[in-house]
Amino acid sequence: MALPFISIIIPVKPGGEVRSVAPLSSVDYPTELMEIIVAEGRQPSVQRNRAAEQAKGEIIFFLDDDSLVPKGLFRMVVGKYEDPAVSAVGGPILTPDTDTLMQKGYGLALASIFGGSSIRGRYKKLGAERDATENDLILANMSFRRKVFLDAGGFNENLYPNEENELMNRLQAEGHKFLYVPDAFLYRSQRTSYRLFLKQVFTYGRGRMDQNYAHPEGFKPLHVVPSAFLLYALSLLFIHNYVYFLPAILYLSLCGVFAVGAGLEARANGWRNLLIFLVMPWLFISLHLGYGAGFLWGALKGAKGKPAPYTGGVNIRRVAF
Numbered sequence: 001m002a003l004p005f006i007s008i009i010i011p012v013k014p015g016g017e018v019r020s021v022a023p024l025s026s027v028d029y030p031t032e033l034m035e036i037i038v039a040e041g042r043q044p045s046v047q048r049n050r051a052a053e054q055a056k057g058e059i060i061f062f063l064d065d066d067s068l069v070p071k072g073l074f075r076m077v078v079g080k081y082e083d084p085a086v087s088a089v090g091g092p093i094l095t096p097d098t099d100t101l102m103q104k105g106y107g108l109a110l111a112s113i114f115g116g117s118s119i120r121g122r123y124k125k126l127g128a129e130r131d132a133t134e135n136d137l138i139l140a141n142m143s144f145r146r147k148v149f150l151d152a153g154g155f156n157e158n159l160y161p162n163e164e165n166e167l168m169n170r171l172q173a174e175g176h177k178f179l180y181v182p183d184a185f186l187y188r189s190q191r192t193s194y195r196l197f198l199k200q201v202f203t204y205g206r207g208r209m210d211q212n213y214a215h216p217e218g219f220k221p222l223h224v225v226p227s228a229f230l231l232y233a234l235s236l237l238f239i240h241n242y243v244y245f246l247p248a249i250l251y252l253s254l255c256g257v258f259a260v261g262a263g264l265e266a267r268a269n270g271w272r273n274l275l276i277f278l279v280m281p282w283l284f285i286s287l288h289l290g291y292g293a294g295f296l297w298g299a300l301k302g303a304k305g306k307p308a309p310y311t312g313g314v315n316i317r318r319v320a321f
Contacts, residue, residue, distance in 0.1 A: 003078060028072050037316060052149055059146065205292060
């Protein structure tokens with residue numbers, strides 16, 4: 001297959017730094033077959049849609065402003081589109097070795113079956129190449145056939161995050177195929193503070209509830225578990241009974257077990273700081289309770305009706321190599 005023209009789309013806040021551009025100058029892909037589009041605004045789903053409308057590429061790649069692309073990523077992904085049935089391709093985002101201990105802990109929590117559950121493949125190379133669902137792919141490292149994307153109407157502009165999940169559900173219902181390619185990874189630093197990590201998982205929970213309001217048929221009971229656990233944890237302040245404490249004891253035991261697993265994975269990655277074993281239980285608790293709080297907030301907020309459409313502007317600019 002002749003190499004197609006590709007459009008790399010990066011949303012950013014007005015005046016924000018775009019760290020992802022610099023590594024693109026050294027990727028193994030002809031520069032004459034690439035364009036970089038930076039979309040400035042305050043609603044990423046709208047920014048991405050406007051950029052895709054103006055893109056020239058047959059394939060559009062969505063990156064975040066801090067996605068660091070390895071040299072061979074684009075050639076690898078483009079090769080998967082030789083199958084005409086494939087509509088979207090993506091891979092995981094990995095924590096770079098240069099991140100701090102806490103940042104590595106955030107990544108390990110999200111990549112654990114105990115922390116990230118069915119979405120853990122977004123944060124680690126998990127298994128073999130396979131057909132994907134919304135659980136497998138993440139918008140910081142995802143590509144689409146531009147025609148498929150535009151024909152579907154792009155992302156739901158009332159959603160952020162989870163706009164890619166909602167679009168994939170719509171496309172999958174029409175018979176489109178997506179690929180998860182574990183070797184098609186890129187690097188992206190985890191949040192730089194504990195506060196930002198809490199905000200991240202809170203936003204994930206709120207985004208999932210927003211998606212449920214948009215498409216109730218996609219609701220899964222598993223999504224409610226963190227919120228139920230949060231309410232149970234709060235009830236412990238008022239109910240003091242040994243039997244009632246048993247689920248909490250079991251949960252804390254699981255935190256310890258999976259903290260050991262995360263620590264061993266950290267050592268396998270060359271991260272040999274023993275403090276990982278100590279911080280992981282707290283990060284698991286923070287992830288679950290933060291996500292549960294976001295889900296509950298989304299439920300309360302969504303009950304008020306659909307949010308007002310985004311009316312802010314989007315500034316589109318092309319970046320030269």
